[in-house]
Amino acid sequence: MKQSYFTISKTSTIRDAFICINKNKLGIVFITNHQNQVIGCATDGDIRAKLLEGIKLDDSINLCCNDAFVYVNENTERELIIKKFDSSIKAIPL
DSSP states (O other), X not given: OOOOSSEEETTSBHHHHHHHHHHXXXXXXXXXXXXXXXXXXXXXXXXXXXXXXXXXXXXBGGGGXXXXXXXXXXXXXXXXXXXXXXXXXXXXXX
């Protein structure tokens, strides 16, 4: 199975998320459930803020999950996708 540096299971650790973020170089990781559906995202800034609140690197990434994220599906018009990238969004899951 090919390793993805853009998605991580909600049961993975914050340390695992930082490894993915470091490898994908976009500053974001998408969090998936047991059915491999994206349920949220976490940016390096989201994680840093939670670390300052006292969570640990070996805690679940689910503690940093932001479920108010932008996504598209295969029927989304190309122009709408391009507009989303114009608003400082770096990555959009399909």
